[in-house]
Amino acid sequence: MTIDMLGERVKRTEDPKFITGKGRYLDDIQMPGMTHIAILRSPYAHANIRSIDTSAAKSMPGVIAVFTGADIPYNPLPMAWPAGGVAGIRNNINTPRTLATDSVKWSGEGVAAVVAETAEQAHDALEAITVDWEPLPTVVDAEKATQPGAVQLHENAPNNIVFEWTVGDKAGTDAAVDAAEVVVRQRIVNQRLIPNPMEVRGDIGWYNPGTDEYTVWMSSQTPHIQRLLLTAFVTGIPEHKVRCISPDVGGAFGTKIFCYADMALVMFASKAIGGRPVKWVEGRRESYQSTIHGRDHITYLEIAGKRDGTITGLRVKTFANLGGRLSTIGPGIPTTLYGRVLSGCYKIPNVYCEVTGVYTNTTFVDAYRGAGRPEATYVIERAMDLFAAEIGMDRAELRRRNFIAPDAFPYDNPSGLGTASGGAKIYIDSGNYEPAMDMALAAVGYADLAATKAEAASRGKLLGLGFSTYIEVCGVAPSKWIGAVGEGWGAAMWESANIRVHLTGKTVVTVGTQPQGQGHETTYAQVISHELGIPMDDIVIQHSDTLGTPFGYGSYGSRTSSVGMTAAIKAATKIREKARKFAAHMLEASVDDIEIDGPNYFVKGSPDKKKTIQEIAFALDLGFDPPEGMEPYLDETAYWDTPNCTWPFGTHVAIVEIDKETGQVDLVRYLAVDDVGKKINPMIVDGQLHGGIAQGVGQALWEGAVYSDDGQLLSGSMLDYAMPRASWFPDIELHETVTPSPVNPLGVKGVGEAGAIASTAAVSNAVMDALAPLGIRHLDMPYTPQTVWHAIQTAEVSR
Amino acid sequence: MESVALVVNGVARTVEVEPRRLLVQLIREDLGLTGTHVGCDTSQCGACTVHMDGVAVKSCTVLAVQADGSSVTTIEGMAPEGGLHPLQAAFWEKHGLQCGFCTPGMIMTAADLLASDTDPDDDAIRHALEGNFCRCTGYHNIVAAIREAANKMQVGAATSAEGAPR
Amino acid sequence: MSMAGFGYTRPATLDEALADLAKHGPDAKLIAGGHSLLPLMKMRLASVGHLVDIGRLRELKGIRDWNGGLAIGAATTYREVLGSALVRDRFPLLIEGLDDIGDIQVRNRGTLGGSLAHADPASDMPALALALDAELLLRSSGGERTVKVDGFFHGAFVSDLHPDEVMVEIRIPASPDGAGTSYVELTQPASGYSLVGVAVVLAKSGGTVSHVRVGVTGVADHAYRASAVESTLMGSDGGSAAIAAAAAHAADGQEVNSDIHADREYRTAMATAFTRRSVESAAARAT
């Protein structure tokens, strides 16, 4: 008897290898004859390359080859998600080359590379390369970069503007703001973050001269997409000549979605040196320059409404810093994934948002956990608190008055979810926001806040409570929507799965999604075990290799459970149907009379006349005696394109205490109520929330990439970029409501990003609540001790 | 080249290395024990933590030649093949890992903590993890796992003491 | 991650180490725990021709009585000091100060002598040694000398230690009877080093402060004794008002550091705040 594990806290099947040190990450791979490549990176944030002298490096010990950009005939990297797509918005595109040829646009852009027998020798030789630089002036601030007279980075991008994108009803929103009883305005900065998965990126390229084929191992979330981009767009090598493999991936959080120059470089280098494998692994400090950063918005928000707490308009202008050149989907993040969900879970009749994408002399910016939605949530949740303070209304009450009502779904939001989707409408399909907020506020003791604050004050601490009532769009996305109107990147977003039940009943599920710690092998197996009645132990999930798995778009945007697993369920359904037909044949019954109970296929009314799925697989896979027209083998492939995104929501609450004398902020309590729909494995869901919350708290309190005016990354290593540590967190309290998603059979919504989307705003609101008695209205993150201390000093002086 | 003789996971090894070779490189590249990871270049992250002569060290901040004559335990040596150390079991049980990259270092550091403090409270556990970063778990379940392992190890110690011949 | 190449020897005795140092001249550098040196070499910020490993020299290890105080071998690790009953008994200040250095792994390798020799302006041991009136036994092939820690630090990573010298021992005299001690720090969140760290030893007699030492780290280009704080406190009643008045002088005469974590104004204010807190707590502990 197979025990149904769907919805259970099943221990993860992938863990035994990890806890015993037998995981296999990119850098763990060693191959005979393997060489190492190191990349010389620009010390300047903006400079022309006059010449590069590699002669000394070439004669260094162990050096096999030295390359500069001039040696490499490849195209620049592709940019796959222009803002507004083909919808008529101009995108001034500049992307990196495999190695820069004429100029560099950020400190850390690669300009030359050394292949050597050992990594040490490669690094030694880098020091022998001399570049004749012509340093140029720099600009690092996105808003300043668009001002007249600013340094220009690219000829095709006047005023450093990548695009100017808008969404919503300008005239209506202008009118609403003009007519409003109350308008609250605030400039807010969503600072740049360095994502920091614990495993840095790396690639190994191997060109096989015998077959003229390439294999690229990459620490990536998207091996299928990388094969497509590297072949069709960058190298011109035919797609079927390249195989991409992601081994175990040590965290990604968005950073490993993209096409990076180093991927092309290891392919080129391996061929150039005659087919020895070439390994590149970035150092952590190198990673801070060569792997994407996240966020970095400067936003002017205006929220308008009545004194009774009715919000009537939201007008937002955002400068999105995209770095010195564009990453793969950089422009898509601050537009589609930001502007279109700005109004959050509120019924705001008039919304208008302008986003200017900007080039600056900084590392490129792209999707980091939440990607656009944390920025949107931060804007709207800060705006709600500011508005409540302005009209003197309780923050919860203001939200209550403006939530989209539970009977208003499907809800077509005015920041353009539905309107921009051409024929394919997407809409917020479900939600019930108030119960989640009430549950969270009750659990945290919101009613007793005054007493809690007084108690803290008696210990000399300023206590603040903040919350955010978020929604998230995930499970991206209907291909028709993302593709048809040019809203999305140049790709569809369906997923794929193949299931083969082999002769012994052992089952292989191959999928196009790609895990980086989310436990997909466990959850897919839970789902397929439930669908087919096959024990989890007999199911293996294969992924992450373009050779063995069907094409898929990979894992990001919290889409694997809702999109990928639905494809797998569809494949399982096909398996069941075929098994049922074959069972009828074996049992000499009519198909309609065959009933299925887990692994058992039996004749209606006579449960002992049965065949198990394993027996069916054995007979059908041998294929001695299939019925007329039936092909042998239980082997089915399915594709699934979701009809809509999914819409998790919830309320997160943070309590902080501030030491007024030192500005130190202590997170003392964190509580969340999340509605992520049904859960395949609640243990894994909790883990995803914990991790996301910690990253979002990190943004609010500690993390921030800091550039000097001349484009040097001052927070250039873990010695200066504050990675959150265990001792800075309390235990995280999780609660739930469950509103199943109507768009997929599992009723799941996705949970990979929810924590990061909700938590930053909650903590920010808590800090502002604590500081409100001092007359401080808003501060930009992160709330480091010196930031808070300075604000307190200024407030006290002006009082 | 220098000759380094050391005992790794109970097995005597001799390796010829350049003086600049780090212990972590010796472990990963010369001995092929890739359970010990490298997560940074500034000695911050703890992914490379192993035990050297019984105490946790960051093997990226020890020269291989400095380990000459030492006894080193890596994650691969925490339990006999096929078995699990209580910490390994607890990390599995409590979902103390996601991508698994930080996990070996976490377990090695936690083992050092539990060797000197058999019943640490949550604060002590969190303090002990000061030099180990995890980007996936928010630490919540790591702390729970270490607490669980401490409990199990105490029970284990108590039972084996009771069962000892008098 | 990868370092430039260098030579390496691990002498068996201190005399051999001194000979090695002399032989390799300015190219040579000592390594003890390596937890300051190797991170710099990995960033290719320090270039070294030859390393002389003194990390295991018995002559540089151990903790022994020294005139009622303690002499601690320069290559003794933080862990060894933290585990010492003698230290716990005589110098709880060291326990309080060293317990927060880095992390378990760093404390397992890092040595007291290495920290003092390195003279990192943000490290903790220099402030503790200043407050404890420590002196250092230094030896070269030419002979031996002792120097007071007060005056030993000259600048960021610059001290009175000569390139051909090995620090053998850190000698800490017994503190006055009934002295209370305290170490408090404001930590740089990323690196874990101190933005401001203040070590205090304070004794009272007959209701007035009769002995006080205040060692401050993180604030200036090297750790220093806050002498204006000390002189203001001496002879006072050691009450809150006196302490607050004295703490205001914590950064007097110093060129205060400024970086992305703490600008000059903030750091100066924190020097005062943490000095006040540390003195308060030492005074409360004094008997």
Ligand SMILES: Cc1cc2nc3c(=O)[nH]c(=O)nc-3n(C[C@H](O)[C@H](O)[C@H](O)COP(=O)(O)OP(=O)(O)OC[C@H]3O[C@@H](n4cnc5c(N)ncnc54)[C@H](O)[C@@H]3O)c2cc1C
């Ligand atoms: C991750 C991390 C976090 C840290 N956090 C902190 C912190 O919070 N607070 C803090 O104070 N420190 C911190 N440190 C630094 C650490 O405390 C010092 O590295 C350590 O104490 C130095 O001792 P060592 O034996 O490792 O020195 P080494 O690195 O071996 O040597 C340092 C320098 O001193 C010289 N030297 C060493 N011993 C002698 C000797 N006996 N005689 C003469 N010269 C000698 C060496 O030549 C070298 O120049 C941290 C280090 C790391 C890696």
Ligand code: FES
């Ligand atoms: S790799 Fe050793 S501490 Fe990060």
Ligand code: FES
């Ligand atoms: S589990 Fe991924 S870093 Fe800890």
